[in-house]
Amino acid sequence: MSERLNTPQVPKTAIWNDPTFRAIAIQVLASIAIIWFFWTIFDNTLTNMSSRGITTGFGFLNNTAGFGILMSLIDYDETYTYGRTFYVGLLNTLLVSFLAIVCATVIGFIIGVARLSKNWLISKMAAVYVESIRNVPLLLQIFFWNFAVIQPLLPSPKQSFALADMFFLNNRGAYLPKPHFDDRIWLVVIAIFAAIVAIVYVTKWARRRQESTGQPFHTFWAGLGILLGLPLATYFLSGVQVTVDYPALQGFNMRGGTEVIPELLSLTLALATYTASFIAEIVRAGIQGVSYGQTEAARALGLRHAYTLRLVVIPQAMRIIIPPLTGQYLNLMKNSSLATAIGYPDLVGVFMGTTLNQTGQAVEIVGMTMAVYLAISLIISAFMNWWNKHMALVER
Amino acid sequence: MNEFKPLPNLPPPVATAGVIGWLRANLFPSPFSALLTVLGIYFLYITLVPFLDWAVFSADWFGTDKSACISGGACWAFVTSRIDFFIYGFFPTSEVWRINICFALFVISFAPQFFDAFPYKKNLGIFSLTVFPAISYVLISGGWFGLVEVSTEKWGGLSLTLMLAYVGIVAALPFGVVLALGRRSQLPVIRTFCILFIEWWRGVPLISVLFMSSVMLPLFLPEGMNFDKLLRALIGIIMFQSAYMAEVVRGGLQAIPRGQHEAADALGLGYWKSMLLVILPQALKLVIPGIVNTFIALFKDTTLVLIIGLFEVLASVEAVVRGAQWRGLTFEGYVFVGLCFWVFCFGMSRYSQKLERKLNTGHKR
Numbered sequence: 001m002s003e004r005l006n007t008p009q010v011p012k013t014a015i016w017n018d019p020t021f022r023a024i025a026i027q028v029l030a031s032i033a034i035i036w037f038f039w040t041i042f043d044n045t046l047t048n049m050s051s052r053g054i055t056t057g058f059g060f061l062n063n064t065a066g067f068g069i070l071m072s073l074i075d076y077d078e079t080y081t082y083g084r085t086f087y088v089g090l091l092n093t094l095l096v097s098f099l100a101i102v103c104a105t106v107i108g109f110i111i112g113v114a115r116l117s118k119n120w121l122i123s124k125m126a127a128v129y130v131e132s133i134r135n136v137p138l139l140l141q142i143f144f145w146n147f148a149v150i151q152p153l154l155p156s157p158k159q160s161f162a163l164a165d166m167f168f169l170n171n172r173g174a175y176l177p178k179p180h181f182d183d184r185i186w187l188v189v190i191a192i193f194a195a196i197v198a199i200v201y202v203t204k205w206a207r208r209r210q211e212s213t214g215q216p217f218h219t220f221w222a223g224l225g226i227l228l229g230l231p232l233a234t235y236f237l238s239g240v241q242v243t244v245d246y247p248a249l250q251g252f253n254m255r256g257g258t259e260v261i262p263e264l265l266s267l268t269l270a271l272a273t274y275t276a277s278f279i280a281e282i283v284r285a286g287i288q289g290v291s292y293g294q295t296e297a298a299r300a301l302g303l304r305h306a307y308t309l310r311l312v313v314i315p316q317a318m319r320i321i322i323p324p325l326t327g328q329y330l331n332l333m334k335n336s337s338l339a340t341a342i343g344y345p346d347l348v349g350v351f352m353g354t355t356l357n358q359t360g361q362a363v364e365i366v367g368m369t370m371a372v373y374l375a376i377s378l379i380i381s382a383f384m385n386w387w388n389k390h391m392a393l394v395e396r
Numbered sequence: 397m398n399e400f401k402p403l404p405n406l407p408p409p410v411a412t413a414g415v416i417g418w419l420r421a422n423l424f425p426s427p428f429s430a431l432l433t434v435l436g437i438y439f440l441y442i443t444l445v446p447f448l449d450w451a452v453f454s455a456d457w458f459g460t461d462k463s464a465c466i467s468g469g470a471c472w473a474f475v476t477s478r479i480d481f482f483i484y485g486f487f488p489t490s491e492v493w494r495i496n497i498c499f500a501l502f503v504i505s506f507a508p509q510f511f512d513a514f515p516y517k518k519n520l521g522i523f524s525l526t527v528f529p530a531i532s533y534v535l536i537s538g539g540w541f542g543l544v545e546v547s548t549e550k551w552g553g554l555s556l557t558l559m560l561a562y563v564g565i566v567a568a569l570p571f572g573v574v575l576a577l578g579r580r581s582q583l584p585v586i587r588t589f590c591i592l593f594i595e596w597w598r599g600v601p602l603i604s605v606l607f608m609s610s611v612m613l614p615l616f617l618p619e620g621m622n623f624d625k626l627l628r629a630l631i632g633i634i635m636f637q638s639a640y641m642a643e644v645v646r647g648g649l650q651a652i653p654r655g656q657h658e659a660a661d662a663l664g665l666g667y668w669k670s671m672l673l674v675i676l677p678q679a680l681k682l683v684i685p686g687i688v689n690t691f692i693a694l695f696k697d698t699t700l701v702l703i704i705g706l707f708e709v710l711a712s713v714e715a716v717v718r719g720a721q722w723r724g725l726t727f728e729g730y731v732f733v734g735l736c737f738w739v740f741c742f743g744m745s746r747y748s749q750k751l752e753r754k755l756n757t758g759h760k761r
């Protein structure tokens with residue numbers, strides 16, 4: 001009897017069948033293989049570089065670059081260093097990404113809503129836009145806008161398209177008036193930040209009041225008022241001196257003003273229209289993802305059409321839209337590297353192109369460039385994950 | 397007795413049925429909508445009419461150089477006279493039949509997939525993923541069985557574009573599956589490595605990957621060993637693509653209910669057997685539309701190899717419209733290439749949407 005009560009004897013397994021041992025063994029072997037792989041690459045690279053006479057390290061960043069860059073947001077000329085070319089390229093990348101993201105969002109939301117329109121013609125036109133743009137390679141569209149539209153169709157500086165003798169558009173680019181402010185402009189900048197902070201607090205206050213008393217508050221109009229009013233008031237009260245530098249034709253070219261090079265125009269156009277076609281689909285899916293019962297429920301509560309959209313449909317649609325929208329923004333930022341194909345001086349074109357060709361420091365330069373893109377991607381996606389968690393439906 | 401005789405049915409009111417009813421409901425339901433319709437028609441009138449006139453009605457279709465284009469419309473003569481160059485690149489004319497055989501094989505191995513009744517779909521699928529690329533490689537590169545060797549510098553045009561995309565996706569598939577399994581593995585070292593690998597390649601633009609494979613790869617290899625330019629680009633594309641593929645496959649793996657894992661465990665299957673026999677067949681079936689979508693993205697991205705000097709279809713058209721004979725036909729050139737890509741990509745995206753509806757058999761949670 002006592003034998004039966006004993007726990008059954010587990011037959012002793014061979015050590016290579018023991019799950020814990022196997023897990024450890026596999027991971028140790030994998031680590032060794034990975035380390036060996038990277039060590040081989042590292043070793044080969046060092047050997048190859050020394051045999052080609054390339055010095056390693058980031059010292060080259062302090063050498064004088066000696067080449068000019070078409071467009072720069074910060075002071076730059078031939079006498080600056082290679083390190084400076086990195087920042088010039090990075091800022092140009094960020095600039096075109098920012099412009100294109102703003103335009104793509106606006107176009108994408110309009111097209112996405114148009115595609116859901118009850119008007120047959122409008123929804124079909126939106127569908128044709130989406131299907132024709134997103135099935136054609138982006139590089140081709142960049143070439144198309146740059147070499148087939150912007151460059152041949154724009155006139156020479158002498159026959160510029162002009163608007164009120166202030167804005168000019170010709171094949172050298174677009175020229176805008178350039179305002180120069182004196183030091184007191186900082187007050188206006190501070191006022192803008194103060195306005196943003198004030199709006200955040202007004203929004204919070206309005207929400208608390210609505211939750212406790214049920215009285216709605218026109219947050220949007222109040223916010224717009226603060227955002228425009230506060231800086232404008234500061235501007236007039238502080239008496240900032242503004243001098244405007246107007247562009248004008250001198251000889252064969254334009255002088256003065258702010259110059260926007262044609263490559264930036266075509267790149268922004270191509271990136272914005274291409275990404276907009278994807279954003280339109282995301283917006284459509286987001287709005288369709290809110291079930292019609294929600295709209296009916298809002299109507300049953302007696303909400304008017306505009307309130308139904310603003311308080312019920314859009315907040316729920318945004319929850320679906322935001323994550324893939326972030327993905328599209330990241331794609332756009334990475335796609336802006338195609339700039340190098342038309343000669344817009346972005347990070348890849350300037351740093352991984354010219355600087356790499358001049359210095360031959362392939363490993364350092366490619367590594368730095370990739371690290372920048374990787375860092376921006378990771379930061380934005382980490383932020384968006386946090387935000388998404390913040391916005392996600394709390395289910396019980 | 398008067399017999400009850402109903403009057404004949406009245407036709408529906410003109411305003412709600414027929415053409416007029418449709419127009420009222422879909423084009424002019426409200427003043428604002430009507431305004432949009434009018435603006436839309438006007439927009440189409442000022443864009444589509446001149447474009448059609450330019451592209452079709454007053455276009456020149458044949459000729460040997462630019463002087464043949466006199467009518468003021470589009471000059472398509474460069475397409476009709478250089479179409480061989482756009483498809484085959486610099487491939488020797490006497491050997492072009494080899495590429496044509498590959499095209500034919502491609503069509504033969506994929507066409508039956510569109511017919512539901514065809515019984516050997518799976519075998520044919522395996523053939524087109526394994527044997528077909530091997531045969532095509534032997535045929536196109538030559539050097540075996542008395543075929544003249546054609547070096548990769550001569551490959552080009554649309555055939556190179558298709559080759560890059562196809563090889564990229566077929567080779568990335570096994571890597572992607574392994575990486576996806578690794579990312580869901582219980583072993584921390586394997587999982588971390590897979591996550592790092594996937595996020596690294598997904599975080600950088602393809603163009604920097606191509607730069608890396610063309611300037612850095614030679615430094616990584618032992619001295620004296622080198623690959624040609626095409627193979628280097630392919631390695632970059634495959635690494636890049638396998639990370640995206642891994643995420644697609646992971647989506648499929650996550651959609652498989654836990655019960656399937658437990659059932660496989662209960663049958664006493666080990667890790668590899670349960671994955672290969674139970675989980676992966678279901679997961680891969682679910683992600684076929686996703687794979688087609690990745691393929692479309694890669695197909696469009698292959699144009700980037702022109703930046704590192706490979707001669708795919710966009711580069712070959714660029715070369716022609718910048719040459720002396722057809723100088724200045726950039727607009728026509730880009731419209732032509734765009735149309736080529738559009739036909740392939742639109743067809744594939746429709747196919748993947750159809751598959752998605754067909755495969756949506758209620759597995760989704």
